[in-house]
Amino acid sequence: MKNYIATPTRTKAILNKYQFSFKKSLGQNFLVDVNILQNIIRHAGINKQTGALEIGPGIGALTEQLAIHADKVVAFEIDQRLLPILEDTLHDYSNVNLIHQDILKADIVEVINENFQNDQDVHVVANLPYYITTPILMKLVRDKLPVSSITVMIQKEVAERMAAKPNTKSYGSLTIALQYYTEAEVVMTVPKSVFMPQPNVDSAILKLVLRETPPVHVDDEGFFFDLVKASFAQRRKTLQNNLKSYFEDKYDKDMINDILEQSGIDGKRRGESLDIGEFAHLANTFLAAAKN
């Protein structure tokens, strides 16, 4: 078998050669299992026609597999110390473009337009730094990137939140946001043992396929997401109490009761019992009432 980067021996040799010390604050847990990487690539739908956009290449474990299986790879890495290492470990692959940048500050749409052909299928594939999983995913979906799918390794617990159903502990505003923009599926769970160093929790591979149109109609996306956030603010409170606290400067209590009644949604329910359709209906009812 080829001496891939994603093996414990090769990874240790690279770390030793460069005297590299992991930065916990950057979520550096490198993958040392080629089988897991190939699974990620297969689920992501990567092939020789497709482009791949990676976040956080580390020392290049996933990048190498992407370079082998995709047409072209573009990878964003924030840690300057990794750039010379990557130049070395990925020396044999001419189809990789490394960008030294914080993904949260990047204009990803522009990078995609500059690096891939117009009609090329592009997939985001990453073993995400766990400390910023949620902001990265929110950015990826809200920036409306011209990509076909997003397949990422994240903490198992967060993955469960993303594909959760109403009335479960994992269900929350993140679930709704991802449901709105994508179809989310947890494709497999992954043990801690495939990482170096090992994280404290198990992980999972989450696949998000971007929707052409949202599953529900909302009159104002910003307001819809505000209302969802408000409804989950204190999970033990009823929907009406959460809405009253959050919107106290905007709507008085009687008005909130009236709107809830108009919507046909019982204000004594908890936010976590509403599905995305009910949230959309409630948000649209609020806006219509505010106009009158």
Ligand code: SAM
């Ligand atoms: N892809 C490699 C692998 O699977 O072995 C490394 C994954 S490691 C979990 C996360 C990587 O993301 C690290 O290389 C870290 O330096 C990088 N990173 C952390 N924050 C970042 C950010 N804001 N923008 C870009 N890269 C970031």
